[in-house]
Amino acid sequence: MDFSLSENELEIVELVKEIADNELAPRMVEIDEASRFSWDNFKLLGNAGILGMLFPEKYGGTDLGYLAYSLSVEEVSRGDFNTGLTLSVHSMSALAILKFGTDKQKETYLQRLMTGDYLMAFVLSEPDFGSDAAGLQCRAEKVDGGYKLNGTKAWISNAEDAHLFVVWATLDPKLGKKGITTFIIEKDTEGIEVAKKEPKMGGEGTATNQIIFTDCFIPDDCLLGEEGRGLRVALNSLSGGRIGVAANATGVSQRALDEALAYSQERVQFDVPICEFQGIQWKLADMDTMIEAGRLLYQKAAYLKQYAGNDLDLDPIKEASQAKCFATDSCLHVCSEAVQIMGAYGYSREYPVERLMRYSKVTQIFEGSNEIQRNLIARELLKD
Ligand SMILES: Cc1cc2nc3c(=O)[nH]c(=O)nc-3n(C[C@H](O)[C@H](O)[C@H](O)COP(=O)(O)OP(=O)(O)OC[C@H]3O[C@@H](n4cnc5c(N)ncnc54)[C@H](O)[C@@H]3O)c2cc1C
Structure with missing residues (x-):
């Protein structure tokens, strides 16, 4: 497996690094504190071609592939985790x-x-169906010329700001998985209400809301793919999304390590910088090793996802889950260690690492909790 990048790919990853350092990182705290979506950051990604990395040139993309894309998600997330999450969710929905x-x-x-x-927003979860997404109850009743949607969706990132939703609903709950169908729906369609905004532990710069559909009529041409085949669309999108979350978490971990490393070289106790204590050095060494291992796992999954192309049978389900699970579990640990290295200053809201630690927790929950990732990994192992 070759993870080296072409000249074009290297160029864009370098550009993303510069954007992360110069534009995103300095504004991370301000944007998170303001609790609102940063259109400036999102447009910056669009103008730099970062939103189009997985898309053909004929649609305005740069078609650079999953490896360069996921490295870019990491870099964006190192600069600002909210923008990194948005890049990942938007890309998987558009894909x-x-x-x-x-x-x-x-x-x-x-x-x-x-x-x-x-x-774009990814509209799958419901108040009573999170991990068990295949049990969803939001109803898409077939009517003359289209469908009528009724039901409530929950925990939808960027629902407030998105223009377009990719939505999963069932033609009839009695059909079970065979009823699940995907639709592309403009947010300003009559019968859609973006409702309760969830107050969260972290990541306030990406609002998360309920969406209520009430007799919402959508024409036939909103159908995405075939009736009853929505679960395939969800699973294929989610394996890509999990690679994105792994890269997002790796970027957050790298930022936490960078902050802690710099602090450990400046902070003097017992007349020496604290980085001279072996206890601190071992923490830094373990943090770096975990980050590198997570990066390699998501690069492997990205390589295989690129190779799979449109062949759904080759989708790297296990590798995407392994990357998501490991990189996000590592992220919480790495961020917690960064807080520990910085002592009281790590616990202070005036430094970024407590924010990174609060955010890191959610990476273990969304896009399928890490328990569900472990179920998927075990299922693939037992298949053989
Ligand atoms: C900030 C945030 C943003 C989100 N953004 C989106 C979004 O944009 N779009 C979207 O559709 N959803 C989104 N979600 C929802 C997210 O995908 C779900 O929260 C997640 O799938 C888990 O579902 P749940 O919260 O209902 O937990 P539950 O499914 O109720 O699970 C509760 C606990 O039980 C465990 N559990 C459940 N089933 C099993 C099992 N079979 N084996 C072992 N353990 C199990 C879980 O791992 C978890 O620990 C978001 C969530 C958050 C917090």
């Missing part, structure tokens, strides 16, 4: 259109999604 959409859907939406004029 569902590229993979399963009609030519008309691609032509209508992709270009706007690449430039950052349009933001």
